[in-house]
Amino acid sequence: MIPLGSEGPDGAVSYEHCFVGSFLTSSGINFPSMKVTLANVDVDRIEAGGSWTFKSHLLVMHRLRGREDPMVSLVTIDF
Incomplete structure (x- = not known):
């Protein structure tokens, strides 16, 4: 399990x-x-789109x- 999100000042998770x-x-x-490999990936490269493989x-x-x-x-991806 990888924890997601952070609690804001109002107590809600973002x-x-x-x-x-x-x-x-x-x-x-x-x-x-996989976790180690993805931890080293640049966020801008992920957001640029395209297909990703591991x-x-x-x-x-x-x-x-x-x-x-x-x-x-x-379940789908645009190419």
Whole structure:
């Protein structure tokens, strides 16, 4: 589990600086390796769009805005 969001002064949780992602694969993903790799990725490169892969597995990512629900549907990507 990776904690998301930060608590604001009003006590509500904001996800403004968070991304959520989903791998479109039926194979298992090495979570510790993926976590280290993505921690070193430039945010501007993620937001620039395009397709992302990790060890040949397609990764769909979405940047959360404000208090947007982190349970967004991530099953499609535009190429």
